[in-house]
Amino acid sequence: MADSSREPVVVIGLGRFGSSLALELTSRGTEVLAVDSRPKVVQSLSGRLTHTVTADCTDIEALRQLGVPDFSRAVVAIGSDIESSILVTSLLTELEIETIWAKAISIQHGRILDRIGAHHVVFPEHDMGERVAHLVSGRMLDYIELDPAHALVKVSPPGELVGVPLREARVRNRYDVTVVAVQPSGGEFTHTTPDTVLAYGDVILILGRIDKVERFANLP
Structure with missing residues (x-):
């Protein structure tokens, strides 16, 4: 039986939470595809993470080109941009990702993420x-x-x-x-x-x- 803890993870959004998560997963031996729409952020982490990509993940075609449908686990770590957080989560659901973790910044935000298909909603600050x-x-x-x-x-x-x-x-x-x-x-x-x-x-x-x-x- 394969060790699911070693299966690769895609982390979308590289703010404080997303970058910390991606770095910790990498240190534990998990392969990570880290994605953010901000080139400077991606560049700052390129030497510390194996796979870093600049892309707009609110575009389902961009997700397909990155090979995201091949991942069984994804984390939506987008912070204050609630609209993007919701859209990316819904696209991952459409791509039938097996397990989706999503960061929420409020109870209302979390409820929406849950309803559109996030399997686990986390409230890091709370x-x-x-x-x-x-x-x-x-x-x-x-x-x-x-x-x-x-x-x-x-x-x-x-x-x-x-x-x-x-x-x-x-x-x-x-x-x-x-x-x-x-x-x-x-x-x-x-x-x-x-x-x-x-x-x-x-x-x-x-x-x-x-x-x-x-x-x-x-x-x-």
């Missing part, structure tokens, strides 16, 4: 702002929202759990969250078991409903 807000407002070391109701959080263990096997701590019964992994000081993350004993200096990953993990993360 998502990052929400993540940072969680980190700033509490003791969390990292925060990843898995869906509107659940999150995975990295945090130092509260004092009451230190030195006690997780079986005896009854974290799930008391706080309705699950300690899924632990990283000892200077070590790597490993899965927890009922016999795991936490120590000061450890870092743990906890999973649960957002309100529950927030309450747990703020334990002294």
